[in-house]
Amino acid sequence: MSMLAVEGLGITFGGVTALADVSFEVKPAEIFAIIGPNGAGKTTLFNVISGLYPPRQGRVRLNGEDVTGLPPDRLARRGLSRTFQNLQVFFRMTVAENIMVGRHLHERRNVLAHLFTLPSVLAQNRATRAKAENLLAFVDLSDLADRTAGSLPYGALRRLEIARALATEPKLLLLDEPAAGCNPVETEEIDNVIQKIAASGVAVVLVEHDMKLVMKISHRIHVLDRGRTIAQGSAADVRNNEQVIAAYLGRHGQREAARAQD
Amino acid sequence: MAEFLQFAFSGLTVGAIYALVALGFTLIYNASGVINFAQGEFVMLGGMVTVFTHAAGVPLPLAALIALVVAIIVGLALYRLAIEPARGASPVTLIIITIGASILLRGGASLTFDKSFHSLPPFAGSKPLMIGGAALLPQSLIVLAGAGAIVIALWYFLTRTLSGKAILATAANRLAARLVGINTNAVVGLSFGVSAAIGALGGILMTPITLTSYDSGTLLALKGFAAAMLGSMGNPLGAVVGGLTVGLLEAFSAGYISSSYKDAVAFLVILGVLFLMPQGLFGRGGMERV
Amino acid sequence: MRRFLEGPYAGVLALAILVAVLPLALPSLFYLRIAALIGIFALVVVGLNLLIGYAGQVSLGHAGFFGVGAYAVAIGPTYLGLPAWLALIAGAAIAGLIAFLVGRPILRLRGHYLAVATLGMGLLFAMVFANESAWTGGPDGMPVPHLDLFGFRMSGARTWYWISGVSLVIGAWVAANVIASPTGRALRAIHDSETAAQVLGIDVARYKLIAFVLSAVYAAVAGAYLAMFDGLVTPETAGFLRSIEFVTMAVLGGLGSTFGGIVGAALLVLLPQVLTVFQDYEHIALGLIMIVVMIFLPAGIVPSLAGLLRWRRS
Ligand SMILES: Nc1ncnc2c1ncn2[C@@H]1O[C@H](COP(=O)(O)OP(=O)(O)OP(=O)(O)O)[C@@H](O)[C@H]1O
Ligand SMILES: [Mg+2]
Numbered sequence: 001m002s003m004l005a006v007e008g009l010g011i012t013f014g015g016v017t018a019l020a021d022v023s024f025e026v027k028p029a030e031i032f033a034i035i036g037p038n039g040a041g042k043t044t045l046f047n048v049i050s051g052l053y054p055p056r057q058g059r060v061r062l063n064g065e066d067v068t069g070l071p072p073d074r075l076a077r078r079g080l081s082r083t084f085q086n087l088q089v090f091f092r093m094t095v096a097e098n099i100m101v102g103r104h105l106h107e108r109r110n111v112l113a114h115l116f117t118l119p120s121v122l123a124q125n126r127a128t129r130a131k132a133e134n135l136l137a138f139v140d141l142s143d144l145a146d147r148t149a150g151s152l153p154y155g156a157l158r159r160l161e162i163a164r165a166l167a168t169e170p171k172l173l174l175l176d177e178p179a180a181g182c183n184p185v186e187t188e189e190i191d192n193v194i195q196k197i198a199a200s201g202v203a204v205v206l207v208e209h210d211m212k213l214v215m216k217i218s219h220r221i222h223v224l225d226r227g228r229t230i231a232q233g234s235a236a237d238v239r240n241n242e243q244v245i246a247a248y249l250g251r252h253g254q255r256e257a258a259r260a261q262d
Numbered sequence: 263m264a265e266f267l268q269f270a271f272s273g274l275t276v277g278a279i280y281a282l283v284a285l286g287f288t289l290i291y292n293a294s295g296v297i298n299f300a301q302g303e304f305v306m307l308g309g310m311v312t313v314f315t316h317a318a319g320v321p322l323p324l325a326a327l328i329a330l331v332v333a334i335i336v337g338l339a340l341y342r343l344a345i346e347p348a349r350g351a352s353p354v355t356l357i358i359i360t361i362g363a364s365i366l367l368r369g370g371a372s373l374t375f376d377k378s379f380h381s382l383p384p385f386a387g388s389k390p391l392m393i394g395g396a397a398l399l400p401q402s403l404i405v406l407a408g409a410g411a412i413v414i415a416l417w418y419f420l421t422r423t424l425s426g427k428a429i430l431a432t433a434a435n436r437l438a439a440r441l442v443g444i445n446t447n448a449v450v451g452l453s454f455g456v457s458a459a460i461g462a463l464g465g466i467l468m469t470p471i472t473l474t475s476y477d478s479g480t481l482l483a484l485k486g487f488a489a490a491m492l493g494s495m496g497n498p499l500g501a502v503v504g505g506l507t508v509g510l511l512e513a514f515s516a517g518y519i520s521s522s523y524k525d526a527v528a529f530l531v532i533l534g535v536l537f538l539m540p541q542g543l544f545g546r547g548g549m550e551r552v
Numbered sequence: 553m554r555r556f557l558e559g560p561y562a563g564v565l566a567l568a569i570l571v572a573v574l575p576l577a578l579p580s581l582f583y584l585r586i587a588a589l590i591g592i593f594a595l596v597v598v599g600l601n602l603l604i605g606y607a608g609q610v611s612l613g614h615a616g617f618f619g620v621g622a623y624a625v626a627i628g629p630t631y632l633g634l635p636a637w638l639a640l641i642a643g644a645a646i647a648g649l650i651a652f653l654v655g656r657p658i659l660r661l662r663g664h665y666l667a668v669a670t671l672g673m674g675l676l677f678a679m680v681f682a683n684e685s686a687w688t689g690g691p692d693g694m695p696v697p698h699l700d701l702f703g704f705r706m707s708g709a710r711t712w713y714w715i716s717g718v719s720l721v722i723g724a725w726v727a728a729n730v731i732a733s734p735t736g737r738a739l740r741a742i743h744d745s746e747t748a749a750q751v752l753g754i755d756v757a758r759y760k761l762i763a764f765v766l767s768a769v770y771a772a773v774a775g776a777y778l779a780m781f782d783g784l785v786t787p788e789t790a791g792f793l794r795s796i797e798f799v800t801m802a803v804l805g806g807l808g809s810t811f812g813g814i815v816g817a818a819l820l821v822l823l824p825q826v827l828t829v830f831q832d833y834e835h836i837a838l839g840l841i842m843i844v845v846m847i848f849l850p851a852g853i854v855p856s857l858a859g860l861l862r863w864r865r866s
Contacts, residue, residue, distance in 0.1 A: 050751055052747065052750075052751075071750065072747075072750040072751045073750050073751075073752075073753050073754055073755050073756070076750075076751060076752060076753030077753055081751065081752070082751055084747070084748065088745040088747050088748035088751075089744070089745070089748070090740065090741050090744040090745060090748065090749075091744055092740065092743070092744055092808075093737070093740055093741070093744065097737060097740075100737055101737050101738065101741045101749070101752055101754070102752050103734075104734060104737070104738060104752055104753050104754050105752075105753035107734040108734075109734060109735070111735055111762055113733075114729060114730055114733035114734065114735045114736070115726050115729055115730060116726070116729060117729040117732070117733065121729075121733055124734075125732065125733070128734075164748075164752065165752075167752075168752055168753060297663075297664035297667075297668070299667075344843050344847065347847045348846060348847050351846070351850070352608075353662070353663035353664060354604070354608060354610050354663065355846050355850060357610055357663065357664060357667045358610070358799065358803055358842050358846050359842065359843050359846045359847070361612065361667075361796065361799070361842060362800075362838070362839045362840070362841070362842025362843040362846070363839060363843060364839070365793075365796055365835050365836075365838050365839035365842070366835065366836055366838075366839025366840060366843065367839070368835050368839075369833065369834065369835025369836035369837075369838075369839060370835075370836060372835065373832065373833070373836070480671075480675075480792055481675070484668065484671060484672050484675065487668045488672075491665070491668075522679075522683040523679065523683065525675065525679060526676050526679060528672060529669075529672035529673065529675070529676050532668065532669055532672055533657055533658070533669070536657050536658065536660065536661065536665075536669075537657055540660075
């Protein structure tokens with residue numbers, strides 16, 4: 001059974017067709033990459049899947065259930081989580097607090113108990129904080145736990161978003177350009193993190209322009225151009241597809257991609 | 263029938279003023295994304311300055327001109343001193359700033375002038391025209407004609423002059439406008455000046471009918487905002503239709519239901535729009551980018 | 553120890569101590585009366601701060617809820633034969649209920665829209681209080697009976713100092729609890745990015761509503777106190793200017809700082825006492841404070857001072 005199934009998705013903005021008839025399926029523990037030139041509709045696709053935009057055509061299924069049009073917080077309850085290309089960090093909160101927000105669905109949300117800080121709330125805060133510290137260690141941010149998120153460098157923020165998304169314990173994780181703006185060392189680290197996440201059984205959908213990273217870790221690749229699917233298959237299939245080379249990779253990109261796989 | 267007509271006349275008259283306030287909101291909103299809560303104070307200034315300069319012996323047309331100039335100066339100063347320094351601030355900050363400006367102007371008016379209600383003599387006599395048994399004041403005609411002329415002038419300004427086109431371009435896409443060499447800051451300043459002028463003209467036209475006082479701006483702003491929202495925020499035609507609609511709804515509910523709650527109509531319109539058609543009458547349903 | 557000092561409860565403790573010792577330092581009943589007023593207004597601002605400072609949602613109509621509390625303790629005992637304390641609780645509950653009903657549609661709005669919708673709501677309240685003269689005494693208002701508790705009459709500056717002071721400490725404690733809980737984290741998350749909050753499973757509408765209802769209840773309780781303290785309530789209690797005063801207090805002291813809200817309330821209550829001309833210039837002063845603070849000190853007084861101290865130390 002596929003974790004995520006997208007069927008004939010389409011959306012337009014004014015006159016612009018941002019997505020047209022996009023379909024694919026992603027299985028648990030799979031790393032599924034979506035690539036394509038700027039403006040191809042990759043982020044829009046994530047926005048539709050995660051419930052931020054209602055699609056004009058098509059369906060989205062999670063675990064076989066039709067979830068099209070459900071709001072994002074409902075989808076989160078069903079195991080969907082994501083990161084954002086244009087960082088959506090809680091900049092005024094500390095790094096640890098950012099992750100703690102990600103634990104929201106796993107906390108008891110009885111407001112009356114919160115008003116009077118019953119002992120259970122304190123115990124829960126400690127448990128949430130401990131979880132957050134584990135996740136920070138996982139993405140190597142432990143040192144920065146009590147810093148205000150707004151004061152972090154870019155690469156650290158990318159990892160913070162990943163850790164925050166993991167805090168919800170997702171079954172499906174959408175990563176929108178997790179390595180953008182990161183140096184090679186940080187990219188390497190993110191590469192490891194993604195592989196570990198998938199290995200734990202999470203279905204990962206990855207949007208990324210770093211072809212070395214994509215070709216190296218993806219199980220399958222889906223290529224979009226101007227909102228339409230132009231290819232899908234293994235790294236080797238996609239790399240040698242003439243249409244993909246013409247629309248996106250170029251000759252240079254193709255060589256780069258080939259090197260990554262060896 | 264006569265009664266119905268009577269309510270319709272008064273509804274259209276106040277509605278024309280609400281339309282002008284809504285246009286002021288629209289202009290500034292389009293140019294800068296700011297909702298200027300001091301928009302009602304421009305209307306108040308138009309009325310109050312005219313009243314007091316006229317009372318000091320200045321002939322009415324000249325008094326009106328002075329009021330117009332004062333309002334424009336205040337509008338530009340508001341932009342220069344309070345909006346521009348806070349560029350890039352969050353909406354919450356900008357709301358508080360323009361609300362502060364609104365209160366400041368109220369306070370200034372209550373000190374410079376006074377705290378009572380004032381009126382102006384009608385511009386063209388007070389002998390009503392009888393139409394279908396309903397009385398139509400000449401001043402109402404002047405308000406309607408004046409508002410119509412302002413709308414046409416604004417349309418001409420926006421579509422036929424370079425400055426106007428710069429405003430439209432900035433509204434459509436700020437970044438692109440800057441790239442083609444438009445000074446978008448100057449455009450926002452200009453929109454404050456034009457909005458102030460529109461508001462002041464509305465205030466001058468309506469004062470012979472509805473009276474004015476230092477604190478009349480807040481309700482006008484609320485009603486103008488309801489009108490702008492009904493007509494889809496940012497749409498000038500929508501602002502006019504919205505203004506007339508709010509005016510008519512208010513007049514009919516005052517006439518047929520209760521006049522003590524006529525001011526509540528604007529709030530109900532806001533709630534109604536929210537519930538039934540969040541995009542307003544002319545909305546195109548854009549989506550916030552994430 | 554360090555964690556406690558930087559946590560939310562150190563401020564609450566400091567506030568409790570201040571409330572306890574202040575009467576020793578105040579030379580006369582006149583000052584005690586002002587301190588009581590500060591406590592009452594600070595209570596509103598502590599609640600409003602949850603909404604504006606933490607959740608990032610502006611309200612320009614909270615005087616409406618303040619008025620509901622005030623009129624409840626006037627109308628309840630006068631016309632319905634309720635004891636004053638019960639009328640106070642009923643008023644707070646009604647304000648919470650109204651906030652719940654009105655908040656559901658209007659909190660879907662962001663920024664400007666919410667500000668205008670709450671402004672309209674506040675004006676509507678004031679309109680009802682001024683128009684329904686059979687119940688409210690119309691524009692002139694109505695007298696408010698005394699509060700009797702356990703056979704004692706609650707009146708005079710000293711009594712009300714203690715009532716408002718203790719209530720403020722409790723209010724600040726509850727606010728600190730909320731802020732340190734999952735609810736508080738959700739509110740702050742919504743302030744920074746509604747989108748990210750939603751994606752993490754936060755029901756944004758629900759949490760905004762919680763902050764709105766809580767702040768309405770704070771305002772209603774404070775309104776009831778002020779009415780009973782003054783012995784009179786008029787529609788001005790719930791007027792637009794009041795709402796603006798509340799927002800200015802919150803902004804001046806520091807949005808997102810409970811202690812800042814209290815300082816803001818204290819400054820704005822004290823100003824007219826110190827500067828008698830202030831009365832004439834009240835509008836101008838409020839307006840200027842809002843503009844100047846937002847441009848030059850957007851964090852407000854208390855957080856800016858705290859930042860300065862931290863910076864000096866390091
Ligand atoms: N909310 C929106 N309103 C209007 N147009 C939009 C919106 N969101 C996306 N678009 C348009 O849809 C198209 C696809 O954009 P999208 O951001 O999905 O591209 P992308 O593949 O993520 O590009 P990149 O690699 O640069 O991130 C673009 O033409 C964009 O301008
Ligand atoms: Mg993108």
